[in-house]
Amino acid sequence: MIKITLRLATLTLLLFSALGYAQEKKKFSSIPNILQKISPDDRVDSWVLVYNSYGKGEEIKTSGGKLSYTPQFSGFNLFPSEDSFYYIAYSLGGKINYVIDVEALKKFVGKIDNPQEAAIILTADGYMVDEEFKDLAGNYHEDQSNYYLDLGKVTSKECPYQKTHYTLTVNKSNGLVTNVKDNGTYIELYNKKCANNPRLLKVEKKEEPKKDEPKKTPKRR
Template sequence: MVKFTCRLVTFICIVSGISLSAQEKKQFPNVSAVLQNIVPNTKTDSWILVHKSYGKDNIVKQSTVKEYESQSSGFNIGIADEDAFYYIVDFSTGKPEYITGLTALRKFVGKVDNIYDAAVFAAAEGYIIDEEFRDLAANYYQDKSNYYLDLGKLTSTECPYQKKHFTLTIPKSGETILNTKDNGSYIELYNKKCTNNPRLLKLEKKEEPKDEPKKSKPTRRK
């Protein structure tokens, strides 16, 4: 009986350890590595991933050597940079097809085959991998059924500039986001032009110095 109890306790500990290990948070690698590891829905290895920066094409992943035309626009699943973006050249139909938007990228992925595909699904809904704040907005964990992604989202470009972080639940081999949890803002920036800047409001409310009492003129004796 004692041996059975010990074995049962050991089994429970092992199962618990596996469960905890499965739910351990891991940080996303950089955006380039995420895009290199997506699994296309077309079951083809004939595609090229290009990172264009300051007008120059840099081939990040190339499974086929074919000619293609450089693109003037593209997508990003991280912090957007006006001078840099990614695009994909897909040769699955025999001729080059260019993927320059997040909606097209999601269609290229098709369904969620791994955590990197899940990140693409989230990006198509406006969420980002924020490499500057990995603990808050660039990590994930998983269980038997779902991926759980902690990602950021730009919620305001006006006053104040604001980013929030969310936890998204995306099913494995699924094609949708099951649940979204708002974890609050982690960046909130005001500039001098913001009329709702708390600092400016405090300065306006600050009491103005009171005028000193006027001194009475001395009376002259006649």
């Protein structure tokens, strides 16, 4: 009887631990910190992550030996509104190579080893960690099989400009996205030039006097 009770208690604790593990959401850190979580393929000898702002490069992370590389004048962004950019220089078989776009970054990351790499890979499909709205589009949780990422995406650059947030399920074993849940729009911005601006539509509904219509003179009694 004691053994059965202990087994039941153990199973209950494991169940609650698994549920807690699956439901605990964590906010992604800053974009530089996300990029520092990259763990590329073992065949890469050494690499350096560089942040370029206003033409000045800053090495954010180095791995392996010292690299002699050429500064790059273009790179990738993980957030659409950033004016600066990042690039990676790496040594492979004695040759220096560069990662300056999202597709090359995706190949450099290779197999997904953590939720940060999952977020990086998904930028190739337009998703992003929105640092201004992390509660909606910049957090994740995980269980033994999957990562669950809450990310944002620019879904309209026309009027109104808008962002939508999604929950994406990424399988840990193969890195495939197995489910995408649309959680709705969380930013919708109009400007004065928008033809469909609700404020302008209200003004247009007001009747304006016709310029060509003759003025009516009062009748004499």
